[in-house]
Amino acid sequence: MIARVALPIPRAAPFDYEVPLGLSVAVGDRVRVPFGPRHLWGIVVGVVAEPTFPGRLLPIEATSGPFLPPSTVSIIEEVSRRSFVPVGLALARLVPLPSRVRVRAVELAVPAEAASDLARRAPAQARILAAVAEGTTEVGALRRIPGGDRAVAALLRKGILRPRRLPFSYREESRAVALTSAQRAAVEAMRVGIGSGRKYLLFGPPGAGKTEVYLRAVVEGLARGKAGLLLVPEVSLLPQLWTRAGRVLGSPPAPYFGELRPGERWESWHGAQEGRIHCVVGTRSAVFVPFPDLGVIALDEEGEPAYKQEEMAPYYHARAVAELRAGREGAAVVLGAAAPSVETYSRAERGEIELLRLPQRVVGAEPAVRIVPRGDEVIGPALEEAVGRHLARRGQILLFINRLGFYTGAACRCRAILRCPDCEIPLVFHLSERAFRCHACGRVQRDPACPNCGETRFHLFGVGTERVEHEAKRLFPRATVARLDADAARDRDRILSSFATGEIQILVGAQMVGKGLDFPGISLVGIVNADQLLSTPDFRAGERTYQLIAGAAGRAGRGERPGEVIVQSDQPDYYAIRCAVRGDYAAFYGEEMRYREALRYPPFSRLVRMVVTGSGAEGKAGQVARDLGSHGFEVLGPARLFPRRGIPRAQLLVRGKDDVVELLAAALPQPPSWLRVDPDPIWLG
């Protein structure tokens, strides 16, 4: 017998190994094999009679037995094939390794009276129990109490304390929800899909109660013994979803996302695989979590670009993986959106996906939306007036700005723009570091000089989250202002909780605050710079603009108070802005489709992005373009890209029909290491 073993090595097909007599090996097993001078663990992706490798085979050294279900191996194989990434590398990046959970917090496992009896003769343990009773649950803090180190261990061993594993500290008051008839009809329709692999687009404005529908669909699946998987585009949306899922499902779901501790990630993955965990909430990587019997996969805000992994191999779109899995595992896929991607909406129009509409808001009322000129100020007079008015009425305010930092650009008086010497992109000034930062490579420069003339003083311009926060504090010194962006991600949980309790009155945020957050206290949303959303030279700029404005606007007026939205823009007639402020997706979709058709962009074609990295990138890209052209491919480019960390880059686009990826795979069986192939790119820059 020969085992085909995927090893965690870039750019290599699986390796053939001899299965020694007496050892039994199957697809999905984890095995240890000799590899050159070293030993590696790999995953068996095939067991065959005849090897493909012509040379001598070495034997497998050891096996740790079944590790992945064959269905997961096959999904990841498919993902790796579609993204031109070696299977072994894809497996290594997508599958967590066994890891122990470190106890970070504890809770009382027995009634308090019983505990105090047990600890009467152990003063250190009694001190720990007293501290726990007073709310100190962090193991780190408890160990600092004299004798705490051993006492905590003893109490855990005796079962008086138990590990407390709550992934988020976010809390909110639970609200009982009754479904509207449209919501009930949607859940009813999805019932058919569970077990049959059908796809649904749940389309409704913000506040139409989409989350409740996913959760009820999951409950339907659970009732039939089938697991549920709920995906959101951003980690910041997980605390709220996790809390609500716990309420509807009766017990909290397991979280799964990239920045989770290895032990906790393994616990969720492995628990799901073993059938102990029946519901997982997570971000895009959670789409791979193995369940023996999956009933429902829901993707909230399906049009969000965060569902596409593009910065690192393997390149995949969680929506595509969800659909692939659903087809094979008979799960229902529910794509939810207020502003679907035009690709998905056009598939629903063609009947490939069943369209389920939620016509109106169930929480709050339609907000009043106004476009005001942007002018030179960060927070213009109209927005300033509105913020003051809402503060006076004890409403909460969300200010949305899609750039990080304080000033987003610096110009020298010789007209040169200050750029990263390695990446060539404009440097952003961050007040928190009192320095300039390159958002591509992260490099920080304290006092850079103009490369042109040596000047060290610059004219600073552009608006980022820090500057909006600063302006809000300056204009409203008595309000509590907080900022939630990637730079403040460490405090995300705390900030969200304080916002939920109303302690924070003005929240300034990028990206992550603009989507599914549901805080009934928000009465005003200000979109500080709608025009900047359009500035990306990308065919999806219109769609992004629509999504961001509609999404941010949808945060307003979800409670008792009427909502108000103010969009600062100097291009109020641009179709994406005009349609978004009216919440008119149909009109936006119509215009967008006309534009996409005229320029033959998706969904009227399929694109594959190819990025060449390294010295001579442009020359190599030209060569690839000519080669592909002579094979009959339609090639756009090559175009020079900004270098990354000083390494030159160039890209080209291949345009074709649905089969373009398969045709490319045939033409390029093994792309060289300097060529990255990314089908269906989300960003073209």
Added chain:
DNA sequence: AGCACGCCGACT
């Protein structure tokens, strides 16, 4: 990914 082999600059 590692780790080899393999050809051109600054040093004992």
Added chain:
DNA sequence: GTCGGCGTGCTC
């Protein structure tokens, strides 16, 4: 004359 820079190439 060596030590060592990291450019291609291989690992079943």
